[in-house]
Amino acid sequence: MQTAIAKPRPKIDNVNRGFWDNARAQKLSVQKCGACEDVHFPGSPVCPRCLSEKQSWVEVSGRGKLLSWVRFHRAYWDSFRADLPYLVCLVGLEEGPLLVSNLVGVEPDDIVIGAGVEAVFEKVDDELTLPKFRISG
Amino acid sequence: MNEFHKLKDRIAIVGVGNTPYGNFPDTDDYGLGARAFRNAVEDCGIEKDKVDGLLVCRVPHYARMGEIIGLNPRWTIQMPPHGRMSGMAIIEAAAALDAGLCDYAALIYANIGRSRRVNYGGEESPGVWDPWGFTSPGAAHAMMFQRHRALYGTTTRQLAEVSVAFRHHACLNPAAVMKQPITIDDHEAARPITEPLRLLDYCLINDGAVCIIMTTKERARDLKKKPVMISGIGAREAFTTGSIGNFDLNFWHDEMQDVAAQAYGMAGVGPSDVDALMCYDNFSPTVLFSLEGLGFCKQGEAGSFVEGGTLKLGGKLPTNTDGGHLSNSYMQGWALNVEAVRQIRGECEDRQVPNAQVVQYCGATPCSRSIIYTPG
Numbered sequence: 325m326q327t328a329i330a331k332p333r334p335k336i337d338n339v340n341r342g343f344w345d346n347a348r349a350q351k352l353s354v355q356k357c358g359a360c361e362d363v364h365f366p367g368s369p370v371c372p373r374c375l376s377e378k379q380s381w382v383e384v385s386g387r388g389k390l391l392s393w394v395r396f397h398r399a400y401w402d403s404f405r406a407d408l409p410y411l412v413c414l415v416g417l418e419e420g421p422l423l424v425s426n427l428v429g430v431e432p433d434d435i436v437i438g439a440g441v442e443a444v445f446e447k448v449d450d451e452l453t454l455p456k457f458r459i460s461g
Numbered sequence: 462m463n464e465f466h467k468l469k470d471r472i473a474i475v476g477v478g479n480t481p482y483g484n485f486p487d488t489d490d491y492g493l494g495a496r497a498f499r500n501a502v503e504d505c506g507i508e509k510d511k512v513d514g515l516l517v518c519r520v521p522h523y524a525r526m527g528e529i530i531g532l533n534p535r536w537t538i539q540m541p542p543h544g545r546m547s548g549m550a551i552i553e554a555a556a557a558l559d560a561g562l563c564d565y566a567a568l569i570y571a572n573i574g575r576s577r578r579v580n581y582g583g584e585e586s587p588g589v590w591d592p593w594g595f596t597s598p599g600a601a602h603a604m605m606f607q608r609h610r611a612l613y614g615t616t617t618r619q620l621a622e623v624s625v626a627f628r629h630h631a632c633l634n635p636a637a638v639m640k641q642p643i644t645i646d647d648h649e650a651a652r653p654i655t656e657p658l659r660l661l662d663y664c665l666i667n668d669g670a671v672c673i674i675m676t677t678k679e680r681a682r683d684l685k686k687k688p689v690m691i692s693g694i695g696a697r698e699a700f701t702t703g704s705i706g707n708f709d710l711n712f713w714h715d716e717m718q719d720v721a722a723q724a725y726g727m728a729g730v731g732p733s734d735v736d737a738l739m740c741y742d743n744f745s746p747t748v749l750f751s752l753e754g755l756g757f758c759k760q761g762e763a764g765s766f767v768e769g770g771t772l773k774l775g776g777k778l779p780t781n782t783d784g785g786h787l788s789n790s791y792m793q794g795w796a797l798n799v800e801a802v803r804q805i806r807g808e809c810e811d812r813q814v815p816n817a818q819v820v821q822y823c824g825a826t827p828c829s830r831s832i833i834y835t836p837g
């Protein structure tokens with residue numbers, strides 16, 4: 325068996341740490357402003373709407389709609405070569421923010437834009453869990 | 462009237478120059494930039510040392526560029542190596558000239574992406590979505606086109622019209638990199654890169670440089686060639702929805718509508734007056750989005766609008782007559798502005814649009830811009 329080449333990992337910083345901590349606990353979260361309740365993703369040091377620094381990561385339903393998707397046939401990293409062709413989706417969460425992720429458990433011919441999707445969690449290792457999405461019923 | 466409308470027909474492009482386009486590992490950005498500058502100086506017949514404004518884009522260091530071409534300007538700007546900068550740069554230079562910050566501005570763009578093997582994705586451009594394998598501007602455009610297909614029924618055969626028309630133009634342009642004609646079927650059979658986009662939807666990556674020399678209307682009279690006037694400009698960014706690079710859920714439609722209202726309003730023309738369009742085409746779908754945003758057709762109708770060779774010379778809206786980024790050269794909008802100037806001057810030979818009086822540049826990007834050129 326070949327040794328797996330490491331895939332790119334998130335660069336954890338003070339702003340996004342909460343998102344990745346929650347993901348490890350199988351929770352999908354977005355950043356919420358403590359002053360005006362705006363929800364947004366990716367995280368930001370201040371609220372893009374009111375500029376407050378009172379930002380926290382709050383769990384969301386994990387439900388959303390499939391807004392678009394693509395299938396990669398080119399590996400921009402060697403570590404993704406074995407996955408080709410792989411699916412990337414754009415999800416609009418019920419709560420508003422957009423997320424890019426992977427679509428799992430579906431064949432390209434069966435994908436319909438506008439379909440409901442829900443988050444699933446793929447454990448990479450003890451440090452990293454990636455939220456992904458599947459078509460919901 | 463908006464305050465910026467007073468710039469109408471005040472500033473001219475007086476000189477244009479470029480290098481050959483291809484793979485030039487034996488030189489560098491500065492060597493290419495200097496060659497384009499020399500060609501632009503020759504084109505307009507200016508005394509080189511009169512140039513007192515310098516804008517560089519994708520050139521590593523402005524001061525080194527100035528040293529190489531022997532200039533001590535009184536106005537200098539360096540712009541980042543992003544594709545969307547050409548329209549922004551020309552507008553900034555126009556404002557600086559109008560304000561008297563300089564009398565003659567040289568704008569130099571150089572790209573050595575080919576000989577440096579630039580990939581535009583992966584480790585070169587780390588981003589938020591890398592852990593999911595989402596990278597590269599082309600993938601963002603694929604994501605938009607997939608949505609356009611679903612919302613409006615646009616087909617890949619319609620998308621192919623863009624690549625086929627621009628390749629046809631490249632075949633008429635002796636300077637273009639790509640010289641083999643292609644068909645819609647060739648487009649459909651090309652290797653997929655990020656589906657639904659295929660190889661022929663992607664711009665080239667090649668080396669080259671472009672220089673544009675600008676001045677005021679009054680000073681332009683003393684130079685060699687008839688000036689080409691900047692008659693309309695429009696600008697709008699989309700930063701607040703920018704978490705996904707090079708992507709907009711609504712195809713930059715609102716921004717381009719705003720850009721169109723500004724540019725057409727200032728120039729006093731509309732889409733039906735445009736003799737040729739120079740449309741930023743890093744990936745073919747953005748041409749469809751631009752046509753809709755500028756109002757050449759309604760939103761969702763660009764697929765049928767381009768069918769049957771609309772964008773070809775002799776068609777309803779000749780677009781990217783030099784072959785664009787898809788087939789001429791990846792000069793990130795700069796060569797398209799040069800082509801606009803040459804069309805108005807009547808210098809385009811086999812690819813000349815007869816009597817081109819209104820030529821429009823546009824780029825639908827997170828920094829959308831348009832410039833309308835007319836004869837001086």
Ligand SMILES: [Zn+2]
Pocket residue numbers: 357358359360361362371372373374375376
């Ligand atoms: Zn807020």
